[in-house]
Amino acid sequence: MTDHLSMDERKLRTTFQVLDARDFEVSKAWEHFVSGSTLDRSPVREVVIKSWQRCRHSKVNLAVDAAPQLDSDILGSLRRKNRELLQAAAPTLSEAADVLAGTNSLMLITDPKGIVLDSVGDRKAVHAGMDIALSQGGQWQEGNAGTNGIGTALAIGQAVMVHAGEHYCEGIKGWSCAGAPIHDPVDGSIIGILDISAKKQESSTQMLALAVVAASQIEQALMRQTEAQQLRLMEMGLEHSQRHSGDGLIAIDAKGRIAYMSRLAQRMLGERIDSALPELKRGMRLLDSSGRPMRELVPDLPRDWLRPLLADGDVTGHLLVIPARSVARPVPATRAVADEADPARSQFDSIVGVSDGIRHTIAQAKQIAALNVPVLIEGETGVGKELFARAIHGQSAVARGPFVPFNCGAVSREMLASELFGYAKGAFTGANTEGRIGRFEQADGGTLCLDEIGELQLELQPYLLRVLEEGVIYRVGDNVPRRVNVRILAMTNRDLRAEVAAGRFRLDLYHRLSVTAIEVPPLRQRTGDLECLIDYFNPRVADRHDREPVRFTAEAMARLKAYSWPGNVRELRNVVERGILFAQDGIADLACLPREIAFGEQAVELPIPVYPNDPASQDAGGPEQAAINRAMRVAGGNLSAAAAILGISRSTLYRKMNHYGLKRSNPFDLLSRFGMPAGES
Template sequence: MPDRSSYSEYDTREARERFVSTGSSVDERPPKVREEILDSWRRSRDSGVDAASLASRKVYDEQQIHLRRERNTALRKAASAAFKRLEPHLKEARTILILADDQGVIIDAIGDAHVLDEGQEIHLELGGDWSEKTIGTNGIGTALKTGKPAYVHATEHFAEGVQAWTCAGAPIFDPFTQTIIGVVDLSGPPQIFRQHNVALVLAAAREIEIALAEQKQVERTQLLEAFLVSDYSRAHESVVLVDQSGRVLFRRGFEEDMLRQAKELSVGHKLLPKLEGLSDQDIPKLLPLNVEAEGIERLKLEGVFRGAALFLKDRSALRPKAGETCKIKPRANVSEAQIQIVGTSPKMVDAMGLAERAALANVSVLIHGETGVGKELFARLIHSRLPDDKAPYVPVNCAAISSDLIGAELFGYAEGAFTGAAQGGRTGKFELANGGVLCLDEIGDMPIELQPYLLRALEQRAIYRIGDSQRRRVDVRLVAMTNRDLRQEIEKGNFRRDLFYRLGVMTIEVPPLRERGDDVIALLEHFSQHYAEETGQAPLTFTDKVRELLRRYQWPGNVRELRNAVQRFYLIKTDSLVTERDLPPEILDDFEGGAEDSLEHILGGHSGDLESIEASAIRRTILAENGNLSKVAQVLGISRPTLYRKMKRYRIRKG
């Protein structure tokens, strides 16, 4: 990337004129011209771009522009928050922010009004075509062509008419397919030439990708819920859900061996063209030859067609056992049993599907969930789906290492780097995880001063040991886990915004146990079988009353608390029947009357922090008022908007 000291207007102009006039570059690269610019000039020449062009082309048909913007509604919606946040800073900075689609056509533009007007002269406006094959080297087209951030300044542009501009563009990747779906670009007169402009558009692109992932995750969960409450959810074993674009969101009823052979059924794969306009008779004809549907059910959200359930013919498919949805093989050279993730609730299935999809894409993953929900199981799931069975898995608990030592733990150190350093130095966790997964638990506890080094390691795929100048390349898939709201930590100044966007290319929300419905009973049976085998006892029997109480209990400690409760039953029981009397006090207290409003009752079973107490009070009041939120707000003494905000914060649903 150039800076003011390395960029030479004279040298760059002379090199470009020589390139254009001779039809080829000089024998040796000019010292002041970057290789990526020369490469783009070559592509521009080979594409037949006129170096004397005064402006780019433009789509003048308003209907075409409207259809193009409508086709990219999800992208524009995802970009709206980032654009709105940056807009106030652009108006006085002689700068505009641009969103282009996957063909380099501008679909949104905001910023300084004068610069927007000036941009119309070269068609740097809505409908302007800024692909490299159209106008040559530029921030939008070059980023789109290379898949990397591109900074193009003044005479580095191939076309003469746009050399009075500076632009920095960053590609936007689909968080599921990792294909380029657009570009975010910062443009203006040469005076805005700053090295950090690339970092700004790169951060904006990552923010847009996170918003896209969140959109898709919400839609996927809603479609799953719409399907699971339908009359068709239990009628067929082999089912594939696709969204409106024809992309696979979920599948069940297939053995792992069969899925490996049928890549078309993998989550995220585009199985069908866009469903809009297709009839139920058309869809089966468009499926791959090895995928045959025996039935189709269209799924609607709020009355709008948003996807479809395909019931497939698959004679080899086996119905999974109750609660048995995902298995994780033991790690290579590690003495451990096979791990089973138990859960069939929509949110849990959604999280597992995202984890499997994340394993196919070489991106960082952020796993968020309350303490005890089993976040590390999802990190292990990602690791187990890597192509290399011997890929390392290296876990690090950021909260368990002092702030003075965590840098040395992650990056390693050279001999003599500090007092007490081991002779010969030491390899860090990044190097140990090379070719595999580095799992950083409690990422929210990482010291703020160390976060830039982690960001640099992720961006450059290289590290430096402490006290050593040797650059060491590492190929690591980072999986970060936290029970904190990192957006709040950013506002508090405890976590870097750019690191958050880099970590959260794909975010997996692991639901708390209280939101998983019948998974509680499936987990109860799973843990009971496990401890029966471990202790050599016959499996315990649970009365219907016990099952109902466990099913309705809020489980503040989540799956870990349930597992500990089952283990306790096997330690204290002298017979094989678990009755209501055997339940621990915190579970019984949760349902006893007469103390509903007492502080002791509200605190029962909770960690005692104010957020847990507040969330518990809101949930109890919603139950007591049968979901009437106006009465809930009145009872709690808060306004309805405040209640909605707190429900969103604590992920409390009306039902």
């Protein structure tokens, strides 16, 4: 029968025969080792014997048949902590998903402690690996799972392959694994392990070489990432230097290491904190893992000198600004409100109001914040639904994880799936050649806040329902299941019950989302909150424009209280800002208010004007187009103001204008429609 085998098949069979014969001898040696008999070292590699000795010293349980599994809540924050490693590994893992298909093997990435962060490979192997925790959350240190490719590679700091009987724990001997360290490009420390694993009968001696090559690819990607990040940090430092030539500057990367330092920074820092400092150099760690200054290097460093650098809501580094003057210039507290990383944005205390309606809604939200269930937040546009979403996240079990907001109405129907679930390389024309993770994976271990959930296209709703039920996603163009631990907060200004009745929203998804629902009341129903909100916005907006807070006249306040606020709190904030910008001598009177407020004209109640020879007034698109035309005229072409009048978001308005082929109103066109020449006033 062997006559019909190809040369490659014969070589492969010979290799397996050799491995099986050797495995038999190794297994006998292992039995002697664990029983305390004299060990015949000849069939066992020295690296394996030393690992067995470490395992015995650590009292590893020989009967272990799977690695311990990390709690899913902790895994999310761990993945976020190692996001740079996962980002660098994404292209390699994506390629491995194709290469390993049909090979009954899988590839894993771990953190520096041997905890699996991600895994891809042959579908059969991926599912088999879950039985022994060769999957996300598996803890493969030698002290947990005995001799294995991941834990032993960490222990010796080198690439190693552990085949079948070489494993210390009896329940894992049916597998072979090859682990290769991934090194930090700056300091050379081990930041993870790349492992390739397969059932022993499917393993190959080439697994180790493949693991080393793949780990090297990830290290190169990390090097490119690090260079790009440090270049950006240097650019930020130089930009600040141009604006504040007297300050000393030190740019610090996400791991707390110095990426850039101005010439005067060392001397100025020593003078300001009145302490002898070691010589600071590029690459030296200045902040600890929590982002706090290392006291042995820079004791008594004022906190307001350290400013976070943000990208897409994540802290990508810090800028240490050493002021030229002896008195530090504090960063205004209100500037930090816009900071995605500011914990104050994720507290119920950040919601301003004393009315019964808003206090009742806050009490409801606090009750459900700690529950691991989705929440539906309903309310008109501008009422502050995202404030509630952030506060719920801040008091949830995943508060330490990311908060990822996403507007379902802000992207095209064609791109919505790839934005939410990500896509594999080559999934569609124009796709990133390396693929990209979606918002669900970005929010892993935290909260995904879906705004305008009513805009989610009907064909995508079953996928969202499956994520809620199973916690598994598939990237567009990929067939690899990816487990995510994400809490869903959904927001809408629509009546979803009416959307269900109209067949535009699935009833089962609505019931799944609305088990815990809260409704944020509109501003017109929040008696007493108008004054509180004006007092809150006044100093903060004034500070943003380097002006003093204003005082609204009694007449202006009367008109503000009489207005129905179709744009709610967001519209009120814009009105306060307008008052600050147009105020004379710190006084905001009727002239500082928008026309519809100052003269009692409720924009939402205005009749649709008809102008001679105005094709837009013919209402070709029905009442919706007519309402948009009216709002755009009243707002003078200002999209934000028009959206507030209509009670929808700016992105939704823009999309509807594209649908109807509408353009912004031109104020001069309005004059001509009233029969006035454009040059007259």
